[in-house]
Amino acid sequence: MKVLYLTSSSFSGSTLLAFLLNAHPEITTVSEMIGWQYGQDEIFDCSCGKALPDCPFFRNIARAFQENGIPFDFRQFGTGYSLVGSETLNRYLTECLPLIRNSPLERVRDALVMAVPTFAKTLKQQDFANRTFINTALKYSHSSVFIDASKDPHRMRHLSRINEFDLRVLYLVRDPRGVSRSTMKTRKWDAARAIEWWIRDQQNILRISTEFSSVLPIYYEDLCDAVDDTLGEIHRFVDLQAETFCGDFMASEHHILGNSMRLTGQSNIQKNERWREELSRSDINTITGALNDFVAKNPQHKLSAIITRYLN
Numbered sequence: 001m002k003v004l005y006l007t008s009s010s011f012s013g014s015t016l017l018a019f020l021l022n023a024h025p026e027i028t029t030v031s032e033m034i035g036w037q038y039g040q041d042e043i044f045d046c047s048c049g050k051a052l053p054d055c056p057f058f059r060n061i062a063r064a065f066q067e068n069g070i071p072f073d074f075r076q077f078g079t080g081y082s083l084v085g086s087e088t089l090n091r092y093l094t095e096c097l098p099l100i101r102n103s104p105l106e107r108v109r110d111a112l113v114m115a116v117p118t119f120a121k122t123l124k125q126q127d128f129a130n131r132t133f134i135n136t137a138l139k140y141s142h143s144s145v146f147i148d149a150s151k152d153p154h155r156m157r158h159l160s161r162i163n164e165f166d167l168r169v170l171y172l173v174r175d176p177r178g179v180s181r182s183t184m185k186t187r188k189w190d191a192a193r194a195i196e197w198w199i200r201d202q203q204n205i206l207r208i209s210t211e212f213s214s215v216l217p218i219y220y221e222d223l224c225d226a227v228d229d230t231l232g233e234i235h236r237f238v239d240l241q242a243e244t245f246c247g248d249f250m251a252s253e254h255h256i257l258g259n260s261m262r263l264t265g266q267s268n269i270q271k272n273e274r275w276r277e278e279l280s281r282s283d284i285n286t287i288t289g290a291l292n293d294f295v296a297k298n299p300q301h302k303l304s305a306i307i308t309r310y311l312n
């Protein structure tokens with residue numbers, strides 16, 4: 001099974017890219033594939049317009065899980081890697097260690113986790129849930145490439161355990177000033193915190209991506225400015241024939257979870273560069289200062305090349 005994993009920071013345009021890629025007849029994606037924790041009384045709609053439990057695509061997935069004896073919940077598909085109830089503790093066990101960003105130490109941690117029989121069993125079940133989900137989605141849509149746009153780089157490591165997957169990595173980057181503006185607005189953070197988070201997140205993505213032999217970096221701005229060239233590059237990266245964008249990414253069947261963009265009815269590409277008007281001079285100075293500091297301290301780091309590309 002060919003699986004393309006889209007990793008990026010939040011607010012980098014991954015939902016837009018998921019819609020655009022889903023339009024290729026050989027590609028299928030639901031964007032983020034671990035589920036969406038909507039409230040008990042809330043009706044959560046799939047991008048196809050149906051409430052999730054009524055969507056034919058997700059009903060089909062639920063049936064396949066039932067047939068394979070795996071529990072399925074429309075809020076949480078069972079495909080996320082989760083070992084304990086506490087979110088923080090789970091992060092230490094399956095994602096980042098507290099304060100430490102170090103791959104060899106994370107590998108030691110992974111080996112220790114695997115040595116605990118109940119954890120190993122749970123991870124195996126979650127691997128099986130991912131295989132079942134992706135296999136069922138590909139069959140339903142008669143496609144050959146599945147895209148998981150869950151973004152989190154640590155999830156790639158878990159998926160790489162699954163022998164049936166031919167896993168490749170798509171790394172989507174957006175202007176850090178644009179990401180910061182969205183982060184500040186959504187999370188009510190100040191500029192310093194927003195850019196600090198982006199730098200740390202990007203370092204994690206780049207660090208973990210080096211463990212994969214097949215990584216394609218894509219810039220959000222290129223996607224908007226030269227959509228056919230950019231999509232063609234991604235299509236060829238997964239050995240497909242390049243297809244041009246038909247101008248309406250809602251035209252093909254889609255069952256995409258993710259941000260509210262899935263329901264706005266927007267079907268063309270609108271490049272979001274509102275940060276240019278909405279960020280104050282002082283916020284821009286804070287963000288640019290932090291980025292320049294990083295480059296000065298880490299001139300050889302891959303992230304420095306990305307930052308320089310944006311600031312120059």
Ligand SMILES: [Zn+2]
Pocket residue numbers: 046047048049050055056057058254255256
């Ligand atoms: Zn649907």
